[in-house]
Amino acid sequence: MVDSDLLHRYGFDDSVAALFTATERAARVVRVDRGESTVVAADGELRARSGQHVVCAGDWVALDENGDIDRITERRSLIQRATVSARSDAQLLAANVDTALIAVPLDRDPALGGVERYLALIWEAGSQPVIVATKADAAEDLSSALAQIHSVAMGVPVLSLSAATGAGIDELIELLSGAVAVLGPSGAGKSTLANALLGRNHLATNAVRDGDHRGRHTTVARELVPLPFGGTLIDTPGLRSVGLWDAGAGLEQTxxxxxxxxxxxxxxxxxxxxxxxxxxxxxxxxxxxxxxxxxxxxxxxxxxxxxxxxxxxxxxxxxxxxxxxxxxxxxxxxxxxxx
Ligand SMILES: Nc1nc2c(ncn2[C@@H]2O[C@H](COP(=O)(O)OP(=O)(O)O)[C@@H](O)[C@H]2O)c(=O)[nH]1
Ligand SMILES: [Mg+2]
Ligand SMILES: [Zn+2]
The missing domain is CATH 1.10.40.50 (Probable gtpase engc; domain 3)
Structure with a gap:
């Protein structure tokens, strides 16, 4: 049984269709772990071998007759970071993202350098950044924190919200369209926000260890899910370091x-x-x-x-x-x- 709506819920539209030939079997990568990807095709979810292809969540791929990845289609945006690995330069975080949310937790002083770093990365990727100040309920001085964030935003929208109280969530939903990704440090409330947007418990949330602000890294695999109000969402793991990768133009914009x-x-x-x-x-x-x-x-x-x-x-x-x-x-x- 082919569920023709399934691919559309994962973002398939006319512009995506144009990336494929009439005979190709289109699929979207929803998750990657160690050389194998979970993809969604018109007839459902399957595991696909990536072979020589380096794919990430959000990629639109053509599958071969075995259901493995044959070709990656041209990306309209690509979020990547530099790695410290000697073998490779960049790690792909998310592809074909329209709006990238930068989660900045307000239960501590806003890390402005981190915001600047993420902005450069996202501008360079070709996505539209939106800064979300999370955990507004836990802010010591909300207006001062927001003023600091605004001082580095350079006109990028800044929204404050709390997944705990629900404040600001509807305003964020108003702003979202297409493919959305959530970026930011571990423990910033990304998965909690993702769950609030999804209206269901789907992604792993991690409790912050007592005494420090670093969350446990439980969200190891990036995951793309359809949003109930249209569009898709990619939750990313909290990254210890987000090295800039060939982000000259992104830095200029930031x-x-x-x-x-x-x-x-x-x-x-x-x-x-x-x-x-x-x-x-x-x-x-x-x-x-x-x-x-x-x-x-x-x-x-x-x-x-x-x-x-x-x-x-x-x-x-x-x-x-x-x-x-x-x-x-x-x-x-x-x-x-x-x-
Ligand atoms: N006070 C408060 N705590 C939150 C909020 N959102 C998330 N948290 C807590 O922050 C911790 C880290 O959240 P999580 O979503 O796993 O962060 P992630 O690592 O960015 O995905 C968890 O203990 C959450 O309960 C919020 O709006 N308010
Ligand atoms: Mg998480
Ligand atoms: Zn000078």
Missing amino acids: FADIEELARGCRFSDCAHGGEPGCAVQRAVDADELPERRLESYRKLTRENEWMADRSDARKQAERTRSVKVQSRALRAMYRERGH
Whole structure:
């Protein structure tokens, strides 16, 4: 029995249909663990081998006759982070996300540098960020916390809500459309919020350990589910680190104020680290730009450049390695011919 509505509940529409040929079997990746994916096709959920393909939740894929992943369709957005692994550069977090929620918990001082980092990541991905200040019921000084968050939002919507009291949830739902992903640190209330949106207990919530703010990492697999009011939701695990991965354009957008000020610097390649004639430093001295924000900008920019260099170095090493393998094979061939 083919449930023709099933794929549509997972976001299938005309623009997705256009990604497939008439004979291809379309499916959406809802979860990935160790080389195997859980996908939803028109006739239901199945396990599919990924083979050489690196997929993530949200990907639209074509299945082969065995029900394994044959092809990944072009992504309209891709959220990824740098990894500390020596083997790979980036970890894919979610694909084809329209709106990415950044969960900022208010039961502690808002981590503004973290918000800036997530903003850069999401702008770079091609998704629309929305900042959700979670656990509003637990805020010590709600209006001060929100003012701080607004100071780094650069016009991105900021909503405060509480999954505990239900405050702000309807306002958030108003704002959501299409594919939504929830990002943010562990213990930020992402899964609790996801459950509130789903109106049912589907995703694992983790209790925060006494005495600190780090949650247990129980949500290991990213998971995509249909939302009851239309659209889809991807809950992501709390990440210990979200390294920027090739996020130059995302950084420029996140720090549009600094980029604008920088046009007034004497040197076009000014790093705003004490160079003469630096308009950014002048703004800091005049209390027009918080020192914290400039430091965050410089830190994230350096990190991004470092990752880019590291990636170039690895690509170079891979090329050298493959040239070596090839020349070894060639030498072996010549040896055989010569004898
Ligand atoms: N006071 C309060 N606590 C919340 C709220 N939302 C989540 N929590 C608690 O925060 C902890 C972490 O929540 P969870 O959703 O697992 O966070 P995640 O790691 O971001 O998915 C749990 O103990 C929740 O009960 C809220 O709106 N108010
Ligand atoms: Mg969670
Ligand atoms: Zn400067």
